[in-house]
Amino acid sequence: MADDLHSGQSVETISAGFRSIEEYDLVIIGSGEASKYVAWTLAKQGQRVVVVERKYIGGSCPNIACLPSKNVIHSAKVASYFRRGEEFGIGTTGFTIDMESVRNRKREMVAELVDIHVENFRKSGAELIVGYGKFTGPRTVEVTLPDGTTRTLRGTNVIIGTGTTAAVQPIPGLAEAQPLTHIEALELGEIPQHLLVMGGGYVGLELAQAMRRFGSRVTVIDRNERLVHREDPDIAEGLSKLFQEEGIELVLSAHVERVSGTSGKAVTVIVRQGASQRTLEGTHLLIATGRTPNTQGLGLESAGVDTTDRGYIKVNERLETTAAGVWAVGDVAGSPQFTHVAFDDFRVIRDNLAGGNHVTTGRLVPFCMFTDPEVARIGLSETEAGARAIPYRLFKIPMAAVLRTRTLSETRGFIKALVDINSDRILGLTVFGIDGGEIMASVQVAMIAGLPYTALRDAILTHPTLLEGLVVLFSSSPSVPT
Incomplete structure (x- = not known):
């Protein structure tokens, strides 16, 4: 070759x-x-x-990550629309999901x-x-x-x-259980009867939701007190509520002590939550606990x-x-x-x-988790601003205030922005909502250009679009967290 x-x-x-x-x-x-x-x-x-x-x-x-996972996740979203068919006036009784397809x-x-x-x-x-x-x-x-x-x-x-x-932690029995990583999960030709997911970060949550929408029973196990623990509490709360409403079991503050069995057949995970020990049983085990x-x-x-x-x-x-x-x-x-x-x-x-002096310091890096709805962020979160003692004004609206979401029946979530307390400079934006990554990118461009938040507030944006929500956001009354 x-x-x-x-x-x-x-x-x-x-x-x-x-x-x-x-x-x-x-x-x-x-x-x-x-x-x-x-x-x-x-x-x-x-x-x-x-x-x-x-x-x-x-x-x-x-090959095995960004694009393939989003391909499979989109299939799962289509499946979710079928299940919501009556909401849109469409009868969809009797549909099946062919994982090989x-x-x-x-x-x-x-x-x-x-x-x-x-x-x-x-x-x-x-x-x-x-x-x-x-x-x-x-x-x-x-x-x-x-x-x-x-x-x-x-x-x-x-x-x-x-x-x-994908990291395989030195947990007794884990390697012997032949767990799935994201690579094998994206190659499944059958729907797992019960998928145990170790890890409450990006990969674990994206695939957990997708497999649940295909029809798996799903349990997410994470050692932290909340999902995506580095993000703000309102993001973790929103995702937890989303997952629970979709029927995904969350086992948090859980430290895996040992694993037995074989993924794809029957697997058992023993976890400790505080002083208590708990046994979780599934057919498949996916590890998403870091790299x-x-x-x-x-x-x-x-x-x-x-x-x-x-x-x-x-x-x-x-x-x-x-x-x-x-x-x-x-x-x-x-x-x-x-x-x-x-x-x-x-x-x-x-x-x-070529002889230049290009450095990696000071890069403005966007984040986006492709759950449905997405979680997207650029710049500072409230948690980061608080840790660095940076004062800010907080603009925050529910996604339902963006009228386009009502036409789509996708009103879950919110948009929030941090603006410098002494100027109109945008410090950060977080979106938990439909097409959050696309909305975030527009604000990122404004931040790169050094535009004040008022430039977006006063812009004439097409109605009804999701980006029009930025006008609503920055026209709202800000709060000043203490």
């Missing part, structure tokens, strides 16, 4: 003992968001670029995306090698190909973009690349590692674990390789 993907780009080859070292301007390990855009951009500029990818061409986003729709999308990526590599002139890469010396990478042969590559610069993997960096086996010590105490590649604000000429991008570099942040890492690397 690797030979089919070679671009035919000529490289300088030199002999070193009994091995040949192929010289490139840039060697990249991993083909994720930042990596592929660096490769395509620099190759189009005439540089000799090679990318080594172990499995997922284009990285996790088009749900999976196949996702697979078809992924296949199309992979084909696009392969074509982009071909057109750019960047060479793509499918194989396993590891450092054998400074800026030198040995690649083991699928047939067992090896190639040795050396770059004027080397970029590490190997991403992260671990893919740095094992990379030979980083041979390259002089240091890692942090959590195993991530140690980088400075320019994304340079501790080794000259070696850079790291995306999740493995400890960047916020979002595709849109990895894309910005590409811009940082691109500019710095």
